[in-house]
Amino acid sequence: MKKRVLVIMLMLVSLFNYANNENDFNKTVNANKVKVVFNDVTKGQLLTVNDENGIQLHAETVSTTGELTKFFDLSSLNNGLYTVELNKEFIIVIKSLEVKDNKVSFIKGSDKVFFKPFIRNEENLVLISKIGFHKELIKVTIFYNSEVILAETIDNETMLKRAYRLDEKLKGNYKVIVSSNNKSYSNEFKY
Known part of the structure; x- marks a missing residue:
């Protein structure tokens, strides 16, 4: 019994030691290879x-399920800010890093999670919902046959719930674009 308690205590001490090590969050590493881990x-x-301008330098489709560990070769990157983004079904997970003089620093506290908007239509209704952790600027644009029929900017919303009724006489192609956090999401449908 004492042996079991001692083993559990040692495991807990090890766990807390790793959990409280702030250096793991702001590590500067050799820029040739950087390890990035995403869960779930x-x-x-x-x-x-x-x-930092949003220009995509690398893209790939994830081929596994569970934990993803990737090593990136950043030796050819200029000094500046970069993001590694995992685009999931309903959220985007962003990890930020800085390259300076061929060294990479993961920026402490910069990991972000953004919820994507949910856009759907039911007959002549367009339903849009979006959750945000921070108040943000959200733009909604609705097109009918490639012509803007509605443009709305919503400011300081953490939870967006909107329903738009389409004119029942206007049958054709519709496109809804919701923009927030420097990203745009769209849904096209026929009514």
């Missing part, structure tokens, strides 16, 4: 590396 990934999700 699903086969088919999109993994990208972007620069």
Whole structure:
């Protein structure tokens, strides 16, 4: 019994030691190879590396399910800020890093999770919902046969719930674009 308690105590001490090590969050490493880990990934999700202007430098489709560990060669990147993004079904997970003089620093506290908007239509109704952790600017644009019929900017919303009624006489092709966090999401349908 004492042996079991001692083993459990040692395991807990080891766990707390790793959990409280702040250096793991702001590590500077050799820029040739960088290890990035994402949990709960699903086969088919999109993994990208972007620069600070949002230009995509690398993209690949995830081929495994569970934990994803990737090593990236960043030796050819210029000094600047970069993101590694995992695009899941309903969320986007973003990890930020900085390259300076061929060294990479993961930026402490910069990991972000953004919920994608949910856009659907039911006959002549367009339903849009979006959850956000922070108040953010959201733009909604609805097109009918490639012509803008509604453009709305919603400010300071953490929870967006909107229903738009389409004119029953206007049958044709519709497209809804919701933009937030420098990203756009769209849904096209016929009514």
